[in-house]
Amino acid sequence: MRHRLKDVAERAGVSVKTVSNVVNGYLHVRPDTRARVEEAIAELNYRPNLSARNLRKGRTGVIALAVPELDIPYFAELARHVVTAAAERGWTVLIDQTGGGAERERVAAAGIGDHMIDGLILSPLALTAEDLAGLDGTPMVLLGERVDHGPADHVGIDNVAAAREITAHLVGLGRRRIAAVGSQRTPEGASARLRLAGYAAALADAGLDYDESLVAPAPAWHRADGAAAVRQLLATGVRPDAVFCFNDTLALGALRALHEAGLRVPEDVAVAGFDDIEDGRFSVPTLTTIAPDKERIGRLAVEMLAARVDGDRETPPRDLTAPYRLAPRESTQPG
């Protein structure tokens, strides 16, 4: 029992277009006509058919957010902020999981073309500038690492500076054998490269040697990878007095592995992460980390996208940097 404009129109004794005008808040409708129409709408419980409206208007009011994995807390928290910011504009957010693979990311970026979506906020791991080049000019904002010279807007934080700052924090506590966990050599590892660069810079600042054996790779950045990387480090006889993990889930895994090895955090080994996920504020010990302003990132992304959707195809791609702050907690400073 679904009703159309036509049904409302018949009931109110006006034309279809007049009902449409009422629904869309058109000004020049006589008050009594408007009242009659609104009454009919209420009686029939009329709701517009969005597919038809979209077809006519060429807009859907839906944007997509494509992230590698939803159950990585960082992305879940980010998604929350994007959804909130989008809701303020009356937009609905369609969430897409790419799994971080280039193929699924391409699909997400291409899906943009099927008119279901007004724009896309994409957090790419594997996508390259070439992949993006082929897209017709549908609005897109990239999050995280910048795809070099990509044709799209971008929001991120200064990974090198942040990694340098948190490593310096460890140095400042007197730590000298600082391990880095999470390096990646794959093309997907853009964040890893930047954070490693910041780590190396901080060591250089402090006059410490960069020791290859202290750098542990991690294929992915889950808790299990962090735990495995630290176990591996310890098994090779390395005895770090601090560990900088390239994200918080790695760090939580590292805490676990250190605990299993009987090492105390932070007394024997200080641990630092990156992302400031909620888990790190309640872990034992709580986790020192870099806290990017996720709320700001989400909001900026939505705003830039909105500008493009509203017709601005002229301005060259913008590259915004969101603030972050160092959050020192128990894992580096005895409580």
Added chain:
Amino acid sequence: MRHRLKDVAERAGVSVKTVSNVVNGYLHVRPDTRARVEEAIAELNYRPNLSARNLRKGRTGVIALAVPELDIPYFAELARHVVTAAAERGWTVLIDQTGGGAERERVAAAGIGDHMIDGLILSPLALTAEDLAGLDGTPMVLLGERVDHGPADHVGIDNVAAAREITAHLVGLGRRRIAAVGSQRTPEGASARLRLAGYAAALADAGLDYDESLVAPAPAWHRADGAAAVRQLLATGVRPDAVFCFNDTLALGALRALHEAGLRVPEDVAVAGFDDIEDGRFSVPTLTTIAPDKERIGRLAVEMLAARVDGDRETPPRDLTAPYRLAPRESTQPG
């Protein structure tokens, strides 16, 4: 530069409908015609306009999943499974955050009527049967606690049995002063009531008294609430030898508070949770919990919804129960 069926048709020298037939995999198309059309599609990079298709077909290929909060790990993990199961059917999932409020939940359930969505999977906290009654028969599946005698399909687990089993596990370890954390008196607290009932039943089974002072309420089920509840318990002089938290995030908060109080887990206090979120497998100590089969829950929900979307409005509402298992870990058994 977006193309339509008509453009492809002109380029391939066939009718619009033939192109449509090729796009939709209609069988009776001559191989050479098909080839010409496909070539034209590729050359123009044609992609169908979903709004138009939806308008014509009355289907959108989109279902909504409405959960209280995305950054509660349980819901994020569940969302992942729903998205995966839906993708296998070629469906896209639109994720909605209700915040657990009745109002937003009503909006999510009503939004179903605007034709943007073929069906809804809703995880309600506050919604009542009356709220649902008013909906025109658009397919809906409810997750979590059953809205009593609701008019919709439902998937959940046997909360009472699971709570009873994990409490019995604590009893079996010789614990006698077992606290319960997470009780709620609000109408939203359906899960809380069931889990409390299971807890009480297990105590009765073991001949233990139900002691009101060992039951700690928690307004929400976040880490902070779990920590606060345990601090409160301890502050009133209660000294439990075990704590059953009604979900894992509460339990992780409880671990934190016990740690701050200098109590060892599990030696001094055993801790059990509910949900089996990933965090609990890497916390220190790892968390004993009830592990609902989330993958199954997501899949069943999608399947039931699919049956309704495919036209089955006859079968009375079904109520499926997904399996769970007890996962004993370090927080109750010294590793």
Added chain:
DNA sequence: ACAGGTTTCTACAACGTTGTAAGCAACGTT
């Protein structure tokens, strides 16, 4: 060569909405 079927393709009319252009009042101005 022909009836009867099957395959392949096409023209047309929807789906429900909104933009456009235009009609019809009622009004104030000359």
Added chain:
DNA sequence: AACGTTGCTTACAACGTTGTAGAAACCTGT
């Protein structure tokens, strides 16, 4: 009284797709 203005309303034609019905071409077996 004739004229433009303004306010309100309407008919019609799109938007891009697919279902229906049917035409044209192609087979088969007699």
